[in-house]
Amino acid sequence: MPAKPLTTAALCAVAIILAGAPATVLIGRDTDGVSWTPALVATAVAVVGYAACHLLRQSASRRFLADAVATGRFSGSPVFVYTLVAWLLVVAAGGIVMGTYFAGRPAEDGSYRDGLADYPLPVLFLFAGLMAVAGAGYSAREYRRRHELPELTRLGIAREPQRVLRLPLRDAVRQRTRFWLQGALIDGLLFASGVLPVLLSGATPSDDEVARGVLGVVGGPGIVSFALLVVMLLAWPTRRSAFDALRQPSSLAAIALTAVGMTLGSSAAGGVLALAGVLLASATCLNIMDRGSQPWLGFIFYAGNYVLGYLTAPDGNSALPSGVVGWAIALAAAGYAIREAHAHAKRWPALEPLREPVG
Known part of the structure; x- marks a missing residue:
């Protein structure tokens, strides 16, 4: 092709x-x-x-x-x-x-x-x-x-393997929830790698840093899923799966809530609506994880959450982790992401055997 x-x-x-x-x-x-x-x-x-x-x-x-x-x-x-x-x-x-x-x-x-x-x-x-x-x-x-x-x-x-275009609802919910929790844990560890050294030094992160970090933790998987959905829409081989995920009621609701909230600006109602939309996007992963190509989509999801989690951590925009504690947590987050990516590859193998090995 x-x-x-x-x-x-x-x-x-x-x-x-x-x-x-x-x-x-x-x-x-x-x-x-x-x-x-x-x-x-x-x-x-x-x-x-x-x-x-x-x-x-x-x-x-x-x-x-x-x-x-x-x-x-x-x-x-x-x-x-x-x-x-x-x-x-x-x-x-x-x-x-x-x-x-x-x-x-x-x-x-x-x-x-x-x-x-x-x-x-x-x-x-x-x-x-x-x-x-x-x-x-x-x-x-x-x-x-x-x-x-x-x-x-x-x-x-x-x-x-013959991929199922759409998992049964129960299996799809289980998979989306697993991705959300794993992505949130990666983001949470990286947020901790930035905020703990600040707290240990006796300083206090600003309200904006805390708000941005909390949003990255609970909403990071949804933000990464949205970015992946856009890429899937632009790529011809995955466009059909992307449109199928996009037209689901939960995906439309998540995008609509976020868009309305951002339109309302810094008002309380706007913040609540935008947060609700991001949370819904995270909880459902915008329906792409049980429709897209695996295990590759999962690999990008883990790497994307690691990068996003790093960037939303206090002092993470353009700085390396601070001190031994910051580095230890950041490396632990990397190890966890690699471990989950390896486990994901076993759940979604690229090939399946047709006969028993010899010997």
């Missing part, structure tokens, strides 16, 4: 743009002037490395299929590893080229370079890294669908 290469190219472009931010900061620190030599070298390395990864991925995939035929086992495909290395090379090279260009321009007030001054490098690298991993995961999935899945199905070893 023509949408697949376009989607992959779009994801790669977004990853390069995000990688250009930390590259601009690093290259801009050189007081001796900006040189294009590192960018040219990085581009050459990326081209050669991408070609090598492509060939190695093909060879490893053939060995994987041969082992699957011999043993009947199909897990552990090496495709993602080679795809990730190739993506990191391309994204890094693209980021260096973009960084070299912007670092050579004046850092005037309001310029791109000036806007990056308040963001720590680890935060910029985090966003670029998450996008690169997401893009590599999508690319590896499409490669396996084109080159491995047909062969595994033909040989009677494995197949792609």
Whole structure:
């Protein structure tokens, strides 16, 4: 399908743009002037490395299929590893080229370079890294669908599970509730990573910080779900599922309440309506989690809540966690998100066996 290469190219472009931010900061620190030599070298390395990864991925995939035929086992495909290395090379090279260009321009007030001054490098690298991993995961999935899945199905070893377009109401409610609670816990841990060091230092977070953090905790899953719904509406392969989720009464009610509340502005009625809409969106995940493509949608949901939870924590807009307590809680939140993403992959496997393994 023509949408697949376009989607992959779009994801790669977004990853390069995000990688250009930390590259601009690093290259801009050189007081001796900006040189294009590192960018040219990085581009050459990326081209050669991408070609090598492509060939190695093909060879490893053939060995994987041969082992699957011999043993009947199909897990552990090496495709993602080679795809990730190739993506990191391309994204890094693209980021260096973009960084070299912007670092050579004046850092005037309001310029791109000036806007990056308040963001720590680890935060910029985090966003670029998450996008690169997401893009590599999508690319590896499409490669396996084109080159491995047909062969595994033909040989009677494995197949792609038949997805239920819509879960029974009881199962759908259970799944949405689980996502909401897991997302809220991630957001809550990150809010705690920002607010506890402030409290331990004897200071008090402002009312705006507390309000924003509480909204991020209870409404974060709904905000992330809305962002995912918009992306699903824009992407042709998921548009049907997105429209199906959007026309559900609970989704319409959540969006309408939030829109009316925001229209009313800072009034008490507006705040209550907007909060009710966000809570309803969180509780139902806007009906996308039992209609969209899994486990991929779940992975993005967990990563999205982590990023949103970090940004809504006190001192989290452009700062790293504060002190040992802040770092410990932020790392615990990351560990929990990874653990739940791994468990989610087991609940929604990409392949299901058609026969018992040999031996």
